[in-house]
Amino acid sequence: MELIFELSKVGRRAADVPLSDVPQIAPESFIDKKYLRDELDLPEVSEIDLVRHYTKLSQRNFGVDLGFYPLGSCTMKYNPKINETVAALPEFTGLHPYAPHEFAQGNLHLLFMMQRLLSNIFGMAEFTLQPAAGAHGELTGVMMIKKYFEQKGEKRRVVLIPDTAHGTNPASGALCGFETVTLRSNGEGGVDLEHLEELMSEEVAALMLTNPNTLGLFERNIEKVAQLVHGNGGLLYGDGANANAFLGKTRPGDLGFDVIQLNLHKTFSTPHGGGGPGSGPVGVSAKLIDFLPVPRIVRKGQEFHWSENFPQTIGRVRAFYGNFNVVVKAYAYIRSLGAAGLTRAAEMAVLNANYVKEILKPYYDLPYDHACMHECVFSGSKQVAESGVHTTDIAKRLIDYHYHPPTIYFPLIVPEAIMIEPTETESKETLDNFCAAMIAIAREAKENPQHVKDAPLTTPVKRLDEVLAARKPDVCWKK
Amino acid sequence: MELIFELSKVGRRAADVPLSDVPQIAPESFIDKKYLRDELDLPEVSEIDLVRHYTKLSQRNFGVDLGFYPLGSCTMKYNPKINETVAALPEFTGLHPYAPHEFAQGNLHLLFMMQRLLSNIFGMAEFTLQPAAGAHGELTGVMMIKKYFEQKGEKRRVVLIPDTAHGTNPASGALCGFETVTLRSNGEGGVDLEHLEELMSEEVAALMLTNPNTLGLFERNIEKVAQLVHGNGGLLYGDGANANAFLGKTRPGDLGFDVIQLNLHKTFSTPHGGGGPGSGPVGVSAKLIDFLPVPRIVRKGQEFHWSENFPQTIGRVRAFYGNFNVVVKAYAYIRSLGAAGLTRAAEMAVLNANYVKEILKPYYDLPYDHACMHECVFSGSKQVAESGVHTTDIAKRLIDYHYHPPTIYFPLIVPEAIMIEPTETESKETLDNFCAAMIAIAREAKENPQHVKDAPLTTPVKRLDEVLAARKPDVCWKK
Amino acid sequence: MDYCPHTKEDIAQMQAVVGINDIEELFANIPEKFRLKQIPDMPPALSEQETMALMNSIGARNKLPNLTLTGAGAYAHYIPAVVSHLVGRAEFYTAYTPYQAEISQGLLQAIYEYQTMIARLTGMEIANASMYDGASAMAEAAVLCSKMSGRGKILIARSVHPEYLRVARTYAWANGYEVQVIPYAENGQIDLEKLSGNLDENTSGVIIQSPNFFGCLEDIAPIANTAHEKGAFLISAFTDGTSLGLIKPAGECGADFVVGEGQSFGNPLNYGGPYLGILAAREKFLRRIPGRLAGQTVDKDGRRGFVLTLQTREQHIRREKATSNICSNEALCALAAGIYLAALGKNLRRLALLNVYKTQYLKSKLSQLPGWKINFSAPEYNEFVVTCPDAREVNDRLANEGIIGGYDLSKDYPELKNALLFCATEMLLKENIDHIVRILK
Amino acid sequence: MDYCPHTKEDIAQMQAVVGINDIEELFANIPEKFRLKQIPDMPPALSEQETMALMNSIGARNKLPNLTLTGAGAYAHYIPAVVSHLVGRAEFYTAYTPYQAEISQGLLQAIYEYQTMIARLTGMEIANASMYDGASAMAEAAVLCSKMSGRGKILIARSVHPEYLRVARTYAWANGYEVQVIPYAENGQIDLEKLSGNLDENTSGVIIQSPNFFGCLEDIAPIANTAHEKGAFLISAFTDGTSLGLIKPAGECGADFVVGEGQSFGNPLNYGGPYLGILAAREKFLRRIPGRLAGQTVDKDGRRGFVLTLQTREQHIRREKATSNICSNEALCALAAGIYLAALGKNLRRLALLNVYKTQYLKSKLSQLPGWKINFSAPEYNEFVVTCPDAREVNDRLANEGIIGGYDLSKDYPELKNALLFCATEMLLKENIDHIVRILK
Numbered sequence A, B: 001m002e003l004i005f006e007l008s009k010v011g012r013r014a015a016d017v018p019l020s021d022v023p024q025i026a027p028e029s030f031i032d033k034k035y036l037r038d039e040l041d042l043p044e045v046s047e048i049d050l051v052r053h054y055t056k057l058s059q060r061n062f063g064v065d066l067g068f069y070p071l072g073s074c075t076m077k078y079n080p081k082i083n084e085t086v087a088a089l090p091e092f093t094g095l096h097p098y099a100p101h102e103f104a105q106g107n108l109h110l111l112f113m114m115q116r117l118l119s120n121i122f123g124m125a126e127f128t129l130q131p132a133a134g135a136h137g138e139l140t141g142v143m144m145i146k147k148y149f150e151q152k153g154e155k156r157r158v159v160l161i162p163d164t165a166h167g168t169n170p171a172s173g174a175l176c177g178f179e180t181v182t183l184r185s186n187g188e189g190g191v192d193l194e195h196l197e198e199l200m201s202e203e204v205a206a207l208m209l210t211n212p213n214t215l216g217l218f219e220r221n222i223e224k225v226a227q228l229v230h231g232n233g234g235l236l237y238g239d240g241a242n243a244n245a246f247l248g249k250t251r252p253g254d255l256g257f258d259v260i261q262l263n264l265h266k267t268f269s270t271p272h273g274g275g276g277p278g279s280g281p282v283g284v285s286a287k288l289i290d291f292l293p294v295p296r297i298v299r300k301g302q303e304f305h306w307s308e309n310f311p312q313t314i315g316r317v318r319a320f321y322g323n324f325n326v327v328v329k330a331y332a333y334i335r336s337l338g339a340a341g342l343t344r345a346a347e348m349a350v351l352n353a354n355y356v357k358e359i360l361k362p363y364y365d366l367p368y369d370h371a372c373m374h375e376c377v378f379s380g381s382k383q384v385a386e387s388g389v390h391t392t393d394i395a396k397r398l399i400d401y402h403y404h405p406p407t408i409y410f411p412l413i414v415p416e417a418i419m420i421e422p423t424e425t426e427s428k429e430t431l432d433n434f435c436a437a438m439i440a441i442a443r444e445a446k447e448n449p450q451h452v453k454d455a456p457l458t459t460p461v462k463r464l465d466e467v468l469a470a471r472k473p474d475v476c477w478k479k
Numbered sequence C, D: 001m002d003y004c005p006h007t008k009e010d011i012a013q014m015q016a017v018v019g020i021n022d023i024e025e026l027f028a029n030i031p032e033k034f035r036l037k038q039i040p041d042m043p044p045a046l047s048e049q050e051t052m053a054l055m056n057s058i059g060a061r062n063k064l065p066n067l068t069l070t071g072a073g074a075y076a077h078y079i080p081a082v083v084s085h086l087v088g089r090a091e092f093y094t095a096y097t098p099y100q101a102e103i104s105q106g107l108l109q110a111i112y113e114y115q116t117m118i119a120r121l122t123g124m125e126i127a128n129a130s131m132y133d134g135a136s137a138m139a140e141a142a143v144l145c146s147k148m149s150g151r152g153k154i155l156i157a158r159s160v161h162p163e164y165l166r167v168a169r170t171y172a173w174a175n176g177y178e179v180q181v182i183p184y185a186e187n188g189q190i191d192l193e194k195l196s197g198n199l200d201e202n203t204s205g206v207i208i209q210s211p212n213f214f215g216c217l218e219d220i221a222p223i224a225n226t227a228h229e230k231g232a233f234l235i236s237a238f239t240d241g242t243s244l245g246l247i248k249p250a251g252e253c254g255a256d257f258v259v260g261e262g263q264s265f266g267n268p269l270n271y272g273g274p275y276l277g278i279l280a281a282r283e284k285f286l287r288r289i290p291g292r293l294a295g296q297t298v299d300k301d302g303r304r305g306f307v308l309t310l311q312t313r314e315q316h317i318r319r320e321k322a323t324s325n326i327c328s329n330e331a332l333c334a335l336a337a338g339i340y341l342a343a344l345g346k347n348l349r350r351l352a353l354l355n356v357y358k359t360q361y362l363k364s365k366l367s368q369l370p371g372w373k374i375n376f377s378a379p380e381y382n383e384f385v386v387t388c389p390d391a392r393e394v395n396d397r398l399a400n401e402g403i404i405g406g407y408d409l410s411k412d413y414p415e416l417k418n419a420l421l422f423c424a425t426e427m428l429l430k431e432n433i434d435h436i437v438r439i440l441k
């Protein structure tokens, strides 16, 4: 397809600008020429061309609204349309962040209530809604941990991270100046308690645990893990990206977590927007409340306003208050489902994952064969060994069957990983059809491996050369 | 693709209903069982399945937003998004038609202004916005003509209709109880004046003229035509579906038309909605004002309200006031363009049609080779003669080139007609590419006619069996 | 703002190809004396930002009600968010009639599904792809009955929506048929005796509505029998389509045609339009009914597909002999209706029940007000007529609270002085009703 | 309402396959004592209609202003209707990061185009696919400079947005770097002398903003030279992105990184988010910058296509050694920005001019009010600082008329008592400005 620049023609415009109703003082007359730009090299297209361009681009993209999207660890559940509708209300989109609080009581009320509901659901003392995404929430959480020890006058420079962890965990630790040390998994895919015991020391600020972990397994020894960490004066950080697995079943606060970040775009069904925006609220136990980022919402009688008056705060992690409009969607979602609906979501998410696991087990390697939570992780090793077909090939072939591939090659401890997260919004029929496709591909891999390696065959472009892209990077178009 | 019924599974729902907050009196207790239905056989699907179903259906459909749509006589111009946005404002969508006029001053003002602007643009004394589409406007117009003569005590039972006319014209005449008599075209494609003279009599209520006609030709002898019709006491009806050709260039009222219907969905760019809704305002000269349908808007000081107090009215042609929300879009469009913009639209529409005509002339028969207005009509006769490739085949083959085919086999007086209306919103590049495709097909027709006859080759279904559909009609799915 | 993409150079190049020096030459066929310099009295062109501001300011002159208690042919229902999201897909709304089937399978299948849902809902075998609105659908059905029977008179219940009646009169006048109006009985239903008294060999059809304009359900089967005995057709209209979730459809009671307004199915009030004319019929009328039809067929490889079918009924083929002059219809409204009905599914029954509950509650509360009296005893769906001491004052009081009150029946039925037609849908909460009663106390 | 489609039978069948009798068995790994019976203190579930009503009622507690005169990092601009229509395409917004390129060409190409437009606009060679917002983009650039240089100190102009400064401080603290603040000169620009006085061999970078928080344009080239002389990087932020339609971009003045808030490009105010962090850089930093990058490549048939590239910089590959921890970004906001910029094209200059005209008009009117005084003499884009007799009273008076007034600077700059930062965009009409002046007279 043509680039928007290739459609450009001198003199065309899609959007016009009103004529001036005030005097037009030439900018040169009061802005020195050195401040003014000479050239403005943007596309010049008409509205019809613009609309066709992006409409066609959209048709070259796959979303949840088109089909099953079992991208593990990403919780690609269906995004109810009502949430889009309410978030687009001008009352929610139209306010400036510095609007005086009298103008913004609705927004403040909503944010306040959201903090409360999240606290109830996760058993935490308080939440901040400021972080823009999960990783941003991690950073915020780790910063609070850092501040906590700073205030206590303790110098702890290590953060422990299991080998199953998402890449954002070590990266967040590093971005806070911590040394990250990898904690091994045991044979069941859980925390290796001995290794943990070995690693725990007064150097260790925190263990960043994802529970259920990225293998989709709930940490059976969570109580022991918490004891070990707390016993050494450390804090237990929870990566809540997988919270969809346990809504209404248990609460991180009860399990002993001191900090947890959520991914509203996963657990609470706000659309992923092609990569964002998300929202990454962070909940804390009582001992960390004082370190929450500012501003925080304060209630005075029936009125809400912002306050920066929290001297021990870590400060700010972004401008303004967070991805407000994303929070609106998540709030509507939580209110729609209520307690029972959230619980049912977790139950069905877990049932769906186990169902897929059972059906595919005879066809693909399952390195950790326990009851899983909301996702299951297979390995393509069998296929590699049998016919040289790799997990990438299987993923690409799924595209021809009209599915978005699962997450692949993650978690890193599973070779040729295939990580399937069906989510609770998918029907049995969809799962059955998807499994049938996976089984058909397993057969194809045996009978006609080249066919699988050539996939995808039905897309507007064939398999793309990523090596070339990295070797000769072209990230900006030149005429 | 599966039917929505085939996705259905007992117990599923996409939309829920609130619980009752008032007493639930069993209907059987006050409605006799004979009034109550037993079974309700509607699809049972979840929201995710519903959304995927219709999203996928949409991707199996072609619209102006995807590409060139030169469907002659239908003016498939680009529909500016701003018009969709303003028409969706709750202030315009949310009012009940019987809202007291104090609630509806904005709507009434808009409708009143729209009537005025249309009167200015078309030189008519007054407009009604009640008819729902062009054909409905025709019916309304012909009814007024009927009433006019009824009031005068004249019994005129004939309406003259040129052989180039759209099918709705004779059908509308017939639906008003008139006998329709066909008026021949002359060699130039215009009105055969001699034939008109011959046919005109005291029996003739009106001539229904489309100007420019469906060959895209402006009636050069319009003055004479009007004289002949009026001279015999008849009225001149204008089918304004082609008004895009002359906006700002001339006015039907000035040309002598007594009635004209418009198609807002064509000339004024409201989207065609996959076949509707449209809107078919009717403008009349002074002598027909009294017959306009009721209610009509009346202004009292700064206030507007509806009045039915027009004793000579034909009555109503539908409930309420017309396709109000469509009028909102057309009103925004007219206000955006202003006088100069409307004129430029006509100029560019006509330029585009002539440009396509000139480029394709060497490749396709052009039965009437004059400067055309907003559309040009070719014939596929050459291709039929040369290689047995018919106009349908050419049309279907265009689909493979990602264009919507032109109107075909209309107007009826052109054998194997190919009626191309590019509209003013298409760029030169688009026209050039389209012409290149048409030329390529002309070549294919010579060199590989079977290929053209097999078209389309790139669609989700191949050529469909229309004969079977008509012979064994299946218009309602049975399990 | 205009939407022509041509640059000056484009125009120059194109003029050269066409062989002209000036665009004006293309308009040479317009006699000089009729050539316009400029459209007179037009306001200046606006930028998009200004258009937005203008339309916002016009909209702001409306007063959006807090509550709407009027039904009377247009109903305030909750529209699930999916409907506008899906109807808003540009591939649907920027297309036209699916003449070219292979490139229009989306709409054709959606229409086919809509036809099926409407047929099932109305208890008929077939339904068309849509008419302009309920009133014109009814009028066209009447014309069709006259044409088929060759008879000159049609009987219409007085309890049919007065605007529908008026539209039918207009169409009948234009076609040279006579309309005779049948009064209602004391209980609010059609006066069956009067009906059978007026039925004769020259009667092409009988038109009733159920629920009728007073909200009352008609007992359709005996009416159908009465009509059929004299060889007349029965056209049965309905008011609020959601009633079909609960009420036995006319198709199951012997009607030949079921017509009605489909606005209730996912289409906003829109101050009266665009709405959706529903027309369903017995299978035997398949080749006689007006309007488009999507039909199932196969492609050359035998795959299922959909086309517009039986086009030989239509004006573009049959011209003056067509079954109707309709061309553009209300396809997008039909799409919305299809999506709405598929979204609710069997919940349409629950929705209908909720309407009944709210209506009964409102009715019982209003009937307890001093001097208020329910007019009719026939069973209702979600509308009812009540006579109050001063209808105008009641509506004024409600209007002052931002509430659109009841429909004042005295305009169309002079004998029903101070009678208001109230409607209660699922949009009305108990607290709203209690509030209304307090206002009126 | 929940969104799980399973029927009872589905669940029973699936349980049988999984080999359980009760869903609860799947949660066996959760120690019994931590098992929750029910989430406490939750309001009841709502039907969609009730959710709509709830959200409407919450929204109604806000007061939408008639006019917004505050900019200060978030700007009220007109958003062409195309933007929301196209961003609202479900294929875009219900997708995630385009990891699987062949099925995601739409987003990848759109991001590639966005990157190109941003690079051109900022005068840089490259730009990434987006950061969280302007402030975090700036902070991440600062961290990067420190990392690359191995130096411990970063200098930030005091005229940088105070919240950006605060975010930078937080990130710097976490990473163990020092932040030093450089005061502004009398004319509102950075104090160049103080800057060069504080620059030393331990300075990793200098951060300025232009237009700066006072609306003043910085003279960037000399600042860049000063920084570069000491081997420090220059990070140049901007406030309102539309200024780039008229103002020379920092990339043309020697900046190493240009960062800023992209909200102005087609994203609603949204009470502060989601917004769009822009990060553009010199080509030489390509393998060091944070965030996703879409790159052009070819498929196996040699056809052009797009992929996420240089992923080895990212956390999912490099973990603690990644250039950043960012994963989800603001892709949809970037899409909106790309569409906005393509829609305006060179009209962005006209838009910027219009902002300047309105600002000059407002400024001249306000400066004529008795006791009002313009603070700074450096040239501005669409914001300026004015000192008035009583800032709080001014804003209260405006608020009473539904107008959000100027940003009160005294909160962040105690020395600037009664100083208000006003912003005028194309949304402000002459009549609005005249009205404002009347209110304040």
Ligand SMILES: Cc1ncc(COP(=O)(O)O)c(C=O)c1O
Pocket (backbone or CB within 6 Å): A073, A074, A133, A134, A135, A136, A166, A168, A169, A210, A214, A239, A241, A242, A263, A278, A279, A280, D326, D327, D328
């Ligand atoms: C387990 C886990 N943790 C953290 C993240 C990071 O979240 P985000 O992408 O919102 O920054 C993700 C998502 O990719 C994840 O799956």
Ligand SMILES: Cc1ncc(COP(=O)(O)O)c(C=O)c1O
Pocket (backbone or CB within 6 Å): B073, B074, B133, B134, B135, B136, B166, B168, B169, B210, B214, B239, B241, B242, B263, B278, B279, B280, C326, C327, C328
């Ligand atoms: C010339 C002409 N007249 C009348 C009509 C009928 O208009 P509508 O489809 O709006 O009823 C059409 C459109 O199809 C037309 O092209």
